[in-house]
Amino acid sequence: MAYSQTLARRGFWAGLSRDALALGAMVLALGLTIAISLCLGSHNIPLEETLKLVWLKLTGQEVDPLYRRSEVVLFAIRLPRILMAFLVGASLSLAGAAYQALFRNPMVSPDILGVSSGAGVGATLAISWGLPTLGLHFMAFVFGLLAVFLVLFVTHLVSHGKSLLVLILVGVVVSALFGALGSFVKYLSVDDQTLSSMVLWLMGSFAHAGSWPNVSVMALAFCLGGIPLWLTRWRINALAFGEEEAQSMGVGYERLRLVIIIGSTLLTASAVALCGLIGWVGLIIPHLSRFLVGPNFGRLCPAAVLGGGLFMLIVDSLVRVALPGEMPVGIVTSLVGAPLFIYILCLGRKTWI
């Protein structure tokens, strides 16, 4: 089988190098964006100064008191916020990519499945009860899971899970239901202070979330949710043809489904718990990533992580630097996301509609 072996080698590397190029370009863009984002803000820091401070920090040297202010801005304010934006964008995008693979439906995302609004309700409840951060996370996760399982259950009742359209419709309905529940909780909250903090927080923002403790919580959630998805990346591909075919190929469908749902819901819920509702990222970035590297999850996974993080970081930097005040980033992702998605629909029409 010498022929097939040479074919194998050439084909395999040819495919890999093209995708590696795409991923490499994304890493590069990410590095650049981080550098620019570190420098700019209400207190601009020259690039040399930023690089020098980062170098001093990395090598553990003493910082000249002259640069104290820049040091605080860089390492106590900007860097954690940048990391937070990256992690949240990456989490939402990876969760979206995984849900889309599981449901074989490129129209599905954490928002459309109701996970985001479910997690939002959980978090709102936690705030109104005055629960600590851990309780808030827990409530967001539980309500997020509740929303997915409700969507799955109703879809099964209606169409035995065979119809891609029914899944989306049920997701929209469940989202609306949880949205109403969220409003109800807000309505019940007595004092205006809590209410306005809830509303503002639900709009999605990194302005208050970017602290080191929050970043470490988000990083932990990203690992807990993301690593199982990465490890099963190859099996996830086998879901592309549906449950029966996956079974006939020896894939344990139920277990894989559970891994994907729990992992993705954890990613989404943690993002919502820390930064509020940030829509569209989980729908658009997996789409764009598939355009770049194809649907093979082994490549889609890193592409979605890098792309989601990059997108979120760019949007948050724009919000921070270019817009007056602190506009919630969720508003901007929706403003950018909706037209972008329509453009993608036009582009991708022939591949899956």
Place this chain on the structure above:
Amino acid sequence: MDLILENVSCGYGSKVILAGVNATIPQGQAFGLLGPNGIGKTTLFKAILGFLPLMAGRVRLDSADLKSLSRSARARLMAYVPQAQFTPFAFRVLDVVLMGRAAYMGFWGRPGRADLRAADISLARMGIDFLRERPFTELSGGEKQLVLIARALAQEPRFLMMDEPTSNLDFGNQVKVLKIIRDLAKAGLGVVLTTHYPDHVFQCASQAGLLLPNGNLIVGPYESVLTSENLSAAYGAPVSVLKWPGAGEDFRVCRPGYF
């Protein structure tokens, strides 16, 4: 190795669709399953594959009850070729064929060199090496069917279960796929296929099963099962089976009764 259906009853929920089905399908032969619409061909097929729980009876491979085998052990013995399927994602053909190797990997595993080679061998066996890097979604119906057969072969099974492998194909692709089925059986694989056309069974299979409207299954060599009388009774339309004149292998065709 034989695929043995022992007193199989199957259906959906509590509704029995077929009861008491018995058949033995040896490896190295193709078995064509025929029957009128809605009689339960697909149900029986899904029950054999384990997609539907059996309501009674057993499906065995030699002495091993399929129910007692793990999912991956079962996938190494029996592969499924669905009708050319819809998938929303433009997977590379090679990636689709590699999915057939899942049964040889652990839950966290991924394909290695040997799996890649197995995938290439089955692509070559179907004569579609040239499609290797193409997106599956852009293939024609016939090409998709060949890719799905290649994926099933990559499982290195003893039995292939093919669900209406010739439906949705143009005439040329039907001939091609029937020839492939015949060759696979000759090469030692057991093939079970469902079809709406007795002619297709004549062209690729040596064994046949015919589901009658009363739910009985007649099984045996096609010359004794697919007779004019049986086919007319099964489909409720007059049919005569003609033996092709001339030398060589036994070859039959169906002719509608109004001619």
